[in-house]
Structure formats: structure tokens, C-alpha cells
Amino acid sequence: MTHQTTTLTHPTRSHPPTAVVTGGSAGLGRAVVAALAADGWQVITDARDGDRLTAAVQAIRAEVPNARITQLVGDITDADHRAALAVAVDAAGRLDLLVNNAGVLGPASGEGRYRRLVDVTAEDVGYLWRHNVGAPLVLTALLLPRLVANGGTLLSISSDAALEHYQGWGLYSASKAALDHLTATFHAENPEIAAYAVDPGDMRTAMHQEWFPGEDISDRPLPESVVPHLLGLIADRPPSGRYRAADLPPATSTRPTSPQEV
């Protein structure tokens, strides 16, 4: 496999590798925050529900006593909140990884999440696009100079729905296809960074349960099972593009066992 080459400024003890992971209070985001913190990363994460975010970060700290996590309560669609994330990155001193994980199913209004395209409203479009496309776009743009400075990694959490055509999921699916496209274009415009759209596969999370209300989803894998594949991606840094998590070789760490810390 061809690997991209970049000129990296090495992390130091005072400035460990740093990640922003949106939506770290639950599901895949929480699992990614926990894994990166355990791997020695400094992690900045957010969510809208402050109590749930605090509980998640406390639980991670209980598992990873030296975890370096900065939690910011807020909504990625809010410009002030995004600015606060950028301030936190500057305080951390570097940015090596941005994970655009937070997302919503939508539509915002009406009964249920299932909505055939013929019934989609302008409000539905605005809500879903603002959350799943607009916010990751402008957040990435805001943090891009910090990411470029370290030849960092942009990781957008996609879905098989970005490629498949499921009845009733068209708006969400199109938003994920758009996110894939933006992610690839960020790399085309900034070849210094690696940029990946990754389909994590079905996961046993609140969002997945929302797709299947009342159904038993206990056969779906936990989001923690996806994390080793994402760690492998970050460690291996394959060519930028779209991947299925299941196709990525898993790893237990993003870094060599003897990190070149100075």
C-alpha cells in the first residue's frame, strides 16, 4: 500500500498529539475519545447535552487516569461554539486529527425519522444539511490551518448510506455523500493533510436505535469494535479516500511503540 509522505512536526511531552472529536458523549465518538486518550492523545470533544458529556468524560477518566480531555458543551452548528473549539486547539498547541463524527438523522420535524423524499420539507433539508454538511465544512475550514501545519488527518464519519439508496433515508444519505465529497475536496485542495471518509458500518448506538424504533438491535456490533480500524487508519495513513472501517487493518495504537517524543 502506498503511503503519503508529509513533513510532520513531532509531538512533545508538553504538546502531545491532539485531536478534536465532535460528538464525544455517546456512541462512536465516545469510543474514539476513550481510545485516543488511552493512546496518549490530548482530546478536545463536545456535545450539546452537558450532563451526558460530563458523565462520559468522567467514565473515560475512571478507565484512563491520565486522560487529557477538554470537554466543551455546544452545538457544532453554532459559530461561537466552533470558535471555542478553535481556542481550545490553540491552548493545546497543535492539531493532528479532526474527527467529524457528530451527526443527526433528521428530519427535524414531523413524526418519525423515516421520510420519503417526496415528503421532505425545506425545514428538513435545512436542519440536516446544517448539521451533517455545513457544520463539518465550516469547522474543518476553521481548523484547517492548524491541521495543515502538522500534516494532520481529517476523518469524517460517513455511512454506507452515502453510496446505497435506502427508501426513507434519502436526505440523510445525501448529506453523508456530500460530507464524503467535501472531505475528498479538502484533500485535493490541501495535499499536506490526509483526508478520509469512513463508513463505520452498523453500530449499536442511540442513532441506530432511532432508525429502528422498537427493534432489538443487540445483534449490531458496539462502536468500540470499529475503533481499532480507525486507529489503524490513523497509524498507517493510507492514501486519502473513502474506506469501509471493516476493510482497514486494525491496530491497538496510532503510534509506534517507541514514540519519537522529545
Ligand SMILES: NC(=O)c1ccc[n+]([C@@H]2O[C@H](COP(=O)([O-])OP(=O)(O)OC[C@H]3O[C@@H](n4cnc5c(N)ncnc54)[C@H](OP(=O)(O)O)[C@@H]3O)[C@@H](O)[C@H]2O)c1
Ligand atoms: N450508528 C450507526 O449504525 C451508524 C452507521 C453509519 C454511520 N454512522 C455515523 O456515525 C456517527 C456517530 O453516530 P452514533 O451512532 O455514534 O451517534 P449517537 O450515538 O447518536 O451519538 C452522537 C454524538 O454526537 C453528539 N452530537 C450530535 N449532534 C451534535 C451537534 N450538533 N453538536 C455537537 N455534538 C453533537 C451527540 O451528543 P448530543 O446529542 O448531546 O449533542 C453524541 O455525543 C454519525 O456521524 C453517524 O451518522 C452511524
